[in-house]
Amino acid sequence: MKISGNAIRPGMVIEHQGRLWRAVKIQHTQPGKGGAYLQVELRDLRDGTKLNERFRSAETVERARLDQRPFQYLFSEGSTYTFMDTETFEQITLSVDDIGEDRVGFLQENMNVTIELHEDQPIGVALPDSVVLEVVEADAVVRGQTAASSYKPALLENGMRVMVPPHIEIGTRIVVNTSDGSYVERAKD
Numbered sequence: 001m002k003i004s005g006n007a008i009r010p011g012m013v014i015e016h017q018g019r020l021w022r023a024v025k026i027q028h029t030q031p032g033k034g035g036a037y038l039q040v041e042l043r044d045l046r047d048g049t050k051l052n053e054r055f056r057s058a059e060t061v062e063r064a065r066l067d068q069r070p071f072q073y074l075f076s077e078g079s080t081y082t083f084m085d086t087e088t089f090e091q092i093t094l095s096v097d098d099i100g101e102d103r104v105g106f107l108q109e110n111m112n113v114t115i116e117l118h119e120d121q122p123i124g125v126a127l128p129d130s131v132v133l134e135v136v137e138a139d140a141v142v143r144g145q146t147a148a149s150s151y152k153p154a155l156l157e158n159g160m161r162v163m164v165p166p167h168i169e170i171g172t173r174i175v176v177n178t179s180d181g182s183y184v185e186r187a188k189d
Contacts (some may be wrong), residue, residue, distance in 0.1 A: 007055065013064040015063075015064050026038055068117075073112075073113055081096075093173070098123075106131050106178045130154070132187045138164065139153055152164060
């Protein structure tokens with residue numbers, strides 16, 4: 001589907017120069033002389049290379065048609081991760097590069113995810129907005145700190161580090177945002 005050059009948004013996948021690119025950052029620029037344009041930082045979905053490109057509103061780009069299908073995460077073997085299509089029960093295996101090194105730590109057995117496919121080739125995994133993880137290590141509270149402005153480092157069961165409020169102790173289950181790895185709240189379970 002063709003779209004105007006200024007209609008590109010972050011996260012959108014486009015076909016450009018014969019390859020698939022995901023828009024990472026966009027910046028609308030209106031110079032004093034000449035027409036306005038959109039400065040877009042693109043990342044290649046196959047090899048991860050980056051490209052900065054300018055698109056004017058008069059230009060058109062091809063938006064890639066993606067199929068989004070529900071999958072369930074099953075298990076990992078080394079650096080490969082196996083997912084099952086919840087409709088057809090077919091299994092696919094993805095590498096750390098396909099999922100994203102910063103995101104594989106959030107995968108939990110039997111977790112439902114959405115996998116984006118382009119011409120039946122997986123190009124991305126969308127995780128749930130948040131996951132519940134247990135704190136396995138947390139620093140002691142420093143006496144005199146106010147709860148409103150101070151956070152302390154904590155280690156989660158998946159090996160990731162996150163900053164948590166002082167009242168969070170070892171064994172506490174917390175909700176973590178999967179997009180940036182930040183503490184959201186204490187789990188309600």
